[in-house]
Amino acid sequence: MGRSPCCDKVGLKKGPWTPEEDQKLLAYIEEHGCGSWRGLPAKAGLQRCGKSCRLRWTNYLRPDIKRGKFSLQEEQTIIQLHALLGNRWSAIATHLPKRTDNEIKNYWNTHLKKRLAKMGIDPVTHKPKSDALLSGTGTDAHQSKNAANLSHMAQWESARLEAEARLVRESKLRTFQHRLGRPTIASSASAAQLVLKSPWNSVSNAGFGDLESPKSTLTSSENGIGPSPMPLAEFTGTASASSETGIIKQEGEHEWKGLGLSNNSLLFTDPTSIHEIGNAMEDGFINLLLNDSTDPSLSDSGKDSDGNSGGSDYHCEDNKNYWNSILDLVNSSPSDSPMF
DNA sequence: AAGCGACGCAACCGCGGAACG
DNA sequence: CCGTTCCGCGGTTGCGTCGCT
Structure with missing residues (x-):
């Protein structure tokens, strides 16, 4: 045209x-x-x-931009959201107060992508590179069905986050213009609590019993009040080299260390544990889809910090935890930050 | 001290889609 | 419904800076 x-x-x-x-x-x-x-x-x-x-x-x-080094929590947030959303930088940015999509994109391309690659993780799929190769060979109908379900849910979640992002942006714009003394067209979303639900929310009683619904509660930044971002991961800073794992840590990089899931935090037990991310991205959903998942012990709040319950359940638990942590992450309000 | 390559960031480009007449 | 305009997003590029030789 x-x-x-x-x-x-x-x-x-x-x-x-x-x-x-x-x-x-x-x-x-x-x-x-x-x-x-x-x-x-x-x-x-x-x-x-x-x-x-x-x-x-x-x-x-823009006056609400924070410049400078990304914090560890911000890094972790970017990685987790990227695992969920892919290269949807604007959507990711809405969950990182005071960071622009361009800045996040640059940081990902120059730092995080390389770091994941060093750790043997495909930065695109967030899966261990060997798994990424294997995943293309699966011909089992059951597997493909699960993959389709996984894809479907991820698409919904992605779309939901995009909608959230738009609403947050509009809210921020209104806030800024309001402060400039130019109130704009009123929107039903303004100052209102927005609740967007994913479609599988409605089927939580039919197989997703323990999956905390990916429901987001957005509170307009106009009220200036909001919950603080929850801690997502625990890091221990280190400058040592890890020859055993083949991971070369540079100055300023950090060993990802954790003890399982505790209080909504995803914790890795060692650098290799991040390899679980890839499996979790796929298997986590698949397990959730296949399992009865009615065991109340699987909920985040009741999770033992040990996490090493052993056997195949261990993987299953970790995968659930990983995915829950991402859902928790997106559930946290992006508008909690004072934007102006 | 100079040359050179790697790196990081700001800015540009092209496309898709929403908005509007 | 269709054509046009504009905005926003994601990918890419260009240039300045830094560190190594």
């Missing part, structure tokens, strides 16, 4: 932004808000296209 360019290519500046340009953009947005990006540059006196202005604002100038 023919698409006009986002801006006239001639006469528009490209490349790094100067402090003067930043100041102009900031001043304009503080004055008028960021309504139409297309018309903004001309009004703000900038020789840039609207796209460039939007990018500069969202990735750099």
